Amino acid sequence: MYDALLLLSFGGPEGPDDVMPFLVNVLRGLNVPRERMLEVAEHYQHFGGVSPINEQNRALITALRKELDYHGCRLPIYWGNRNWYPLLTDTLQEMADNGVQRALAIFTSAFSSYSGCRQYRENIIAAQETVGRNAPQVDKLRVFFNHPGYIETMADRLRASLSEIPAERHGSTRVIFTAHSIPLGMANNCAYVEQLSECCRLIGEMIGWPEWGLVYQSRSGPPQQPWLEPDICDELRRLKQETETTDVVIVPVGFISDHMEVLFDLDTEAQQVGDEIGLNVVRAKT
Numbered sequence: 001m002y003d004a005l006l007l008l009s010f011g012g013p014e015g016p017d018d019v020m021p022f023l024v025n026v027l028r029g030l031n032v033p034r035e036r037m038l039e040v041a042e043h044y045q046h047f048g049g050v051s052p053i054n055e056q057n058r059a060l061i062t063a064l065r066k067e068l069d070y071h072g073c074r075l076p077i078y079w080g081n082r083n084w085y086p087l088l089t090d091t092l093q094e095m096a097d098n099g100v101q102r103a104l105a106i107f108t109s110a111f112s113s114y115s116g117c118r119q120y121r122e123n124i125i126a127a128q129e130t131v132g133r134n135a136p137q138v139d140k141l142r143v144f145f146n147h148p149g150y151i152e153t154m155a156d157r158l159r160a161s162l163s164e165i166p167a168e169r170h171g172s173t174r175v176i177f178t179a180h181s182i183p184l185g186m187a188n189n190c191a192y193v194e195q196l197s198e199c200c201r202l203i204g205e206m207i208g209w210p211e212w213g214l215v216y217q218s219r220s221g222p223p224q225q226p227w228l229e230p231d232i233c234d235e236l237r238r239l240k241q242e243t244e245t246t247d248v249v250i251v252p253v254g255f256i257s258d259h260m261e262v263l264f265d266l267d268t269e270a271q272q273v274g275d276e277i278g279l280n281v282v283r284a285k286t
Helices: 016-027 034-045 053-070 088-097 114-131 148-162 167-172 192-207 232-242 265-277
Strands: 004-009 077-081 102-107 137-140 173-180 213-217 247-251 280-283
Touching: 004 053, 004 088, 004 114, 016 034, 053 077, 077 088, 088 114, 102 114, 114 137, 148 173, 148 192, 148 247, 167 173, 173 192, 173 232, 192 213, 213 232, 213 265, 232 247, 232 265, 247 265, 265 280
Parallel strands: 004 077, 004 102, 102 137, 173 213, 173 247, 247 280
Antiparallel strands: none
């Protein structure tokens, strides 16, 4: 039924000169203060202006190629991004030039939301319209927030992180799952929070850890616009003030790879908060 696979992702800068043009693409049409854009630009420059997401997608394609070859599936794999090269429109044009008629798309987002699902569908439609009558049909794999492979992998990462904490302190250890915050208006019109909660429940059940929390990170909208809360840094401070928590394991369940929102917002900012208030913070690798 299909003659190609399409990996569709967010994209990220691969050098200092890419950062501002990339962020302009990301924030086009959004009501985000320029001060916030400049702040986020500094996050990227902190890592040399390079987001790890593109290299991680290359590694994913390599792994997919190996897996498909093992099963005798010779479908070509194409890759297109929403916000940076290779851009989706260019990829669909390449697919059309190569005679691809029907492709199966893999989105690098496990959950349903406007930016994590519907916007990618809109991106596909816009790219198809640009390419014209020869543009391939593109079908999408389902969101995989509750797929056993995803749950098992995240559970393994959580177990590994818990093993870094002495067993005698597990009674005062909290597990906190994080995901990218989104505006409440968006959250109220999709299954994002419901799917996140179900994913966390399944992971907690798999490792026998029924007590957990779900918090958010990386909000970018104006202060007057309500977004999903609590923020991870606020939650760390609350735990220190109101509980006898000694250790916190942060599981970035809303992210399938360690890209910028994980590296800066968790490994830098959340870790700094933990150090300042005397909490041992361990971040599960994705």
